[in-house]
Amino acid sequence: GAVVSQHPSRVICKSGTSVKIECRSLDFQATTMFWYRQFPKKSLMLMATSNEGSKATYEQGVEKDKFLINHASLTLSTLTVTSAHPEDSSFYICSATTVIEAFFGQGTRLTVV
Amino acid sequence: AQSVTQLGSHVSVSEGALVLLRCNYSSSVPPYLFWYVQYPNQGLQLLLKYTSAATLVKGINGFEAEFKKSETSFHLTKPSAHMSDAAEYFCAVSEWNSGYALNFGKGTSLLVTP
Numbered sequence: 331g332a333v334v335s336q337h338p339s340r341v342i343c344k345s346g347t348s349v350k351i352e353c354r355s356l357d358f359q360a361t362t363m364f365w366y367r368q369f370p371k372k373s374l375m376l377m378a379t380s381n382e383g384s385k386a387t388y389e390q391g392v393e394k395d396k397f398l399i400n401h402a403s404l405t406l407s408t409l410t411v412t413s414a415h416p417e418d419s420s421f422y423i424c425s426a427t428t429v430i431e432a433f434f435g436q437g438t439r440l441t442v443v
Numbered sequence: 444a445q446s447v448t449q450l451g452s453h454v455s456v457s458e459g460a461l462v463l464l465r466c467n468y469s470s471s472v473p474p475y476l477f478w479y480v481q482y483p484n485q486g487l488q489l490l491l492k493y494t495s496a497a498t499l500v501k502g503i504n505g506f507e508a509e510f511k512k513s514e515t516s517f518h519l520t521k522p523s524a525h526m527s528d529a530a531e532y533f534c535a536v537s538e539w540n541s542g543y544a545l546n547f548g549k550g551t552s553l554l555v556t557p
Protein backbone atom coordinates (compact mmCIF):
# COMPACT_ATOMS: atom_id res chain seq x y z
CA GLY A 331 0.00 0.00 0.00
CA ALA A 332 0.87 3.64 -0.19
CA VAL A 333 3.25 5.06 2.41
CA VAL A 334 2.84 8.25 4.38
CA SER A 335 5.84 9.44 6.33
CA GLN A 336 5.40 11.76 9.27
CA HIS A 337 8.30 13.51 10.98
CA PRO A 338 9.30 13.88 13.73
CA SER A 339 7.86 10.96 15.63
CA ARG A 340 8.46 12.65 18.96
CA VAL A 341 9.25 16.22 19.91
CA ILE A 342 9.62 18.04 23.19
CA CYS A 343 9.56 21.80 23.12
CA LYS A 344 9.46 24.67 25.54
CA SER A 345 6.28 26.61 26.11
CA GLY A 346 6.07 29.56 23.74
CA THR A 347 8.09 28.04 20.93
CA SER A 348 6.81 26.74 17.61
CA VAL A 349 7.01 23.22 16.26
CA LYS A 350 6.69 22.05 12.67
CA ILE A 351 5.44 18.58 11.78
CA GLU A 352 5.87 17.23 8.26
CA CYS A 353 3.65 14.77 6.44
CA ARG A 354 4.86 13.28 3.17
CA SER A 355 3.23 10.90 0.76
CA LEU A 356 6.19 8.86 -0.46
CA ASP A 357 4.88 7.00 -3.49
CA PHE A 358 1.78 8.84 -4.55
CA GLN A 359 0.51 12.36 -4.99
CA ALA A 360 -2.07 13.62 -2.55
CA THR A 361 -4.08 16.68 -3.42
CA THR A 362 -5.75 16.38 -0.03
CA MET A 363 -4.24 15.60 3.32
CA PHE A 364 -5.88 15.62 6.72
CA TRP A 365 -4.57 16.45 10.16
CA TYR A 366 -5.96 14.74 13.25
CA ARG A 367 -5.32 15.16 16.93
CA GLN A 368 -5.61 12.36 19.43
CA PHE A 369 -5.86 12.92 23.16
CA PRO A 370 -4.87 10.13 25.57
CA LYS A 371 -7.42 7.34 25.57
CA LYS A 372 -9.52 9.30 23.14
CA SER A 373 -10.49 9.04 19.54
CA LEU A 374 -9.00 10.99 16.69
CA MET A 375 -10.40 14.43 16.07
CA LEU A 376 -10.20 15.94 12.62
CA MET A 377 -8.46 19.29 12.88
CA ALA A 378 -8.23 20.44 9.29
CA THR A 379 -8.24 19.51 5.65
CA SER A 380 -5.14 20.50 3.76
CA ASN A 381 -5.52 21.13 0.04
CA GLU A 382 -2.54 21.52 -2.23
CA GLY A 383 -2.16 25.08 -3.41
CA SER A 384 -4.97 26.55 -1.35
CA LYS A 385 -5.83 27.44 2.20
CA ALA A 386 -6.59 24.73 4.65
CA THR A 387 -10.12 24.18 5.88
CA TYR A 388 -10.32 24.05 9.65
CA GLU A 389 -12.90 22.24 11.72
CA GLN A 390 -15.01 24.18 14.15
CA GLY A 391 -13.15 25.02 17.32
CA VAL A 392 -9.67 24.63 15.85
CA GLU A 393 -7.61 27.82 15.98
CA LYS A 394 -6.19 28.41 12.53
CA ASP A 395 -3.67 30.94 13.80
CA LYS A 396 -2.29 28.42 16.28
CA PHE A 397 -2.23 25.45 13.95
CA LEU A 398 -0.77 26.66 10.68
CA ILE A 399 -1.10 24.27 7.78
CA ASN A 400 0.78 24.52 4.52
CA HIS A 401 0.36 22.17 1.59
CA ALA A 402 2.96 23.45 -0.82
CA SER A 403 3.27 20.39 -3.01
CA LEU A 404 1.38 17.25 -3.90
CA THR A 405 3.53 15.21 -1.55
CA LEU A 406 4.07 17.45 1.45
CA SER A 407 1.86 19.07 4.05
CA THR A 408 3.14 20.70 7.21
CA LEU A 409 1.47 21.52 10.50
CA THR A 410 3.09 24.21 12.62
CA VAL A 411 1.98 24.54 16.20
CA THR A 412 2.73 28.16 17.01
CA SER A 413 3.45 29.49 20.49
CA ALA A 414 2.91 26.04 21.91
CA HIS A 415 1.53 25.60 25.40
CA PRO A 416 1.27 22.50 27.58
CA GLU A 417 -2.37 22.04 26.58
CA ASP A 418 -1.20 21.54 22.99
CA SER A 419 0.60 18.39 24.08
CA SER A 420 -0.98 15.57 22.14
CA PHE A 421 -0.53 12.96 19.44
CA TYR A 422 -0.91 14.44 15.97
CA ILE A 423 -1.56 12.20 12.97
CA CYS A 424 -1.75 13.08 9.31
CA SER A 425 -3.37 11.17 6.50
CA ALA A 426 -3.15 11.39 2.75
CA THR A 427 -5.81 10.01 0.46
CA THR A 428 -5.81 8.27 -2.86
CA VAL A 429 -9.02 7.77 -4.80
CA ILE A 430 -10.49 5.24 -2.41
CA GLU A 431 -8.39 5.08 0.71
CA ALA A 432 -6.76 7.17 3.39
CA PHE A 433 -3.23 6.32 4.51
CA PHE A 434 -1.93 7.46 7.84
CA GLY A 435 1.42 8.64 9.04
CA GLN A 436 2.96 7.14 12.14
CA GLY A 437 2.02 10.13 14.24
CA THR A 438 3.94 12.76 16.20
CA ARG A 439 3.97 12.83 19.98
CA LEU A 440 4.25 16.48 20.98
CA THR A 441 5.11 17.35 24.56
CA VAL A 442 5.22 20.98 25.56
CA VAL A 443 7.05 21.69 28.80
CA ALA B 444 -23.33 14.58 9.01
CA GLN B 445 -21.99 11.11 9.50
CA SER B 446 -20.87 9.54 12.77
CA VAL B 447 -20.08 6.19 14.31
CA THR B 448 -20.70 4.77 17.74
CA GLN B 449 -18.55 2.01 19.14
CA LEU B 450 -20.23 0.05 21.90
CA GLY B 451 -17.84 -0.90 24.64
CA SER B 452 -14.67 1.06 25.30
CA HIS B 453 -12.97 -2.11 26.56
CA VAL B 454 -13.39 -5.67 25.43
CA SER B 455 -11.57 -8.62 26.97
CA VAL B 456 -11.38 -12.05 25.36
CA SER B 457 -9.41 -15.18 25.97
CA GLU B 458 -6.81 -16.28 23.47
CA GLY B 459 -8.55 -18.43 20.86
CA ALA B 460 -12.00 -16.98 21.55
CA LEU B 461 -14.21 -15.06 19.18
CA VAL B 462 -13.56 -11.34 18.87
CA LEU B 463 -16.59 -9.09 18.33
CA LEU B 464 -16.21 -5.33 18.29
CA ARG B 465 -19.38 -3.36 17.66
CA CYS B 466 -19.86 -0.31 15.50
CA ASN B 467 -23.03 1.46 14.47
CA TYR B 468 -23.07 4.31 12.01
CA SER B 469 -25.21 7.25 11.13
CA SER B 470 -25.05 8.77 7.69
CA SER B 471 -27.40 10.67 5.44
CA VAL B 472 -25.89 9.12 2.33
CA PRO B 473 -24.47 5.67 1.64
CA PRO B 474 -21.36 5.54 3.76
CA TYR B 475 -17.88 4.26 3.37
CA LEU B 476 -16.92 2.40 6.55
CA PHE B 477 -13.53 1.47 7.89
CA TRP B 478 -11.90 -0.38 10.74
CA TYR B 479 -8.44 0.66 11.84
CA VAL B 480 -6.09 -0.77 14.45
CA GLN B 481 -3.65 1.29 16.48
CA TYR B 482 -0.77 0.03 18.58
CA PRO B 483 0.66 2.25 21.32
CA ASN B 484 2.28 5.43 20.05
CA GLN B 485 1.79 4.43 16.45
CA GLY B 486 -0.37 5.54 13.58
CA LEU B 487 -3.35 3.73 12.20
CA GLN B 488 -3.36 0.60 10.15
CA LEU B 489 -6.30 -0.21 7.95
CA LEU B 490 -7.89 -3.56 8.73
CA LEU B 491 -10.68 -3.44 6.18
CA LYS B 492 -13.09 -1.15 4.44
CA TYR B 493 -16.58 -1.16 2.98
CA THR B 494 -17.16 0.96 -0.09
CA SER B 495 -20.54 -0.23 -1.36
CA ALA B 496 -19.39 -3.50 -2.87
CA ALA B 497 -19.78 -6.83 -1.04
CA THR B 498 -21.42 -6.46 2.35
CA LEU B 499 -19.12 -9.02 3.96
CA VAL B 500 -15.65 -7.58 3.92
CA LYS B 501 -12.54 -9.57 4.68
CA GLY B 502 -9.50 -7.77 5.94
CA ILE B 503 -6.02 -8.45 7.16
CA ASN B 504 -4.99 -10.65 10.07
CA GLY B 505 -8.15 -12.75 9.85
CA PHE B 506 -10.58 -9.93 10.59
CA GLU B 507 -13.84 -9.43 8.78
CA ALA B 508 -16.86 -7.17 9.06
CA GLU B 509 -20.38 -7.22 7.72
CA PHE B 510 -22.24 -4.15 6.56
CA LYS B 511 -25.88 -4.36 7.62
CA LYS B 512 -27.88 -1.45 6.32
CA SER B 513 -31.04 -2.46 8.17
CA GLU B 514 -29.17 -2.37 11.46
CA THR B 515 -26.82 0.48 10.49
CA SER B 516 -24.02 -1.68 11.79
CA PHE B 517 -20.52 -2.66 10.75
CA HIS B 518 -19.30 -4.99 13.48
CA LEU B 519 -15.76 -6.38 13.38
CA THR B 520 -15.14 -10.05 14.06
CA LYS B 521 -12.33 -12.56 14.21
CA PRO B 522 -12.93 -16.24 14.89
CA SER B 523 -9.92 -16.81 17.11
CA ALA B 524 -8.09 -14.12 19.04
CA HIS B 525 -4.31 -14.00 19.21
CA MET B 526 -2.27 -12.23 21.84
CA SER B 527 -0.95 -9.95 19.12
CA ASP B 528 -4.48 -8.66 18.47
CA ALA B 529 -4.38 -6.65 21.69
CA ALA B 530 -4.64 -3.04 20.55
CA GLU B 531 -6.99 -0.11 20.10
CA TYR B 532 -9.58 -0.49 17.35
CA PHE B 533 -11.35 2.38 15.66
CA CYS B 534 -14.40 2.32 13.46
CA ALA B 535 -14.65 5.24 11.05
CA VAL B 536 -17.11 6.57 8.51
CA SER B 537 -16.63 8.74 5.48
CA GLU B 538 -18.95 10.11 2.86
CA TRP B 539 -17.83 9.99 -0.72
CA ASN B 540 -18.19 13.74 -1.09
CA SER B 541 -16.13 14.60 1.99
CA GLY B 542 -12.81 13.93 0.34
CA TYR B 543 -12.39 10.94 2.63
CA ALA B 544 -12.16 12.91 5.83
CA LEU B 545 -12.90 10.32 8.43
CA ASN B 546 -15.12 10.56 11.48
CA PHE B 547 -13.87 8.12 14.07
CA GLY B 548 -15.60 6.33 16.86
CA LYS B 549 -14.20 6.61 20.36
CA GLY B 550 -12.30 3.39 19.99
CA THR B 551 -12.41 0.00 21.65
CA SER B 552 -9.45 -1.33 23.55
CA LEU B 553 -9.10 -5.07 23.01
CA LEU B 554 -7.41 -7.10 25.72
CA VAL B 555 -6.47 -10.71 25.00
CA THR B 556 -5.79 -12.91 28.00
CA PRO B 557 -3.87 -16.20 27.95
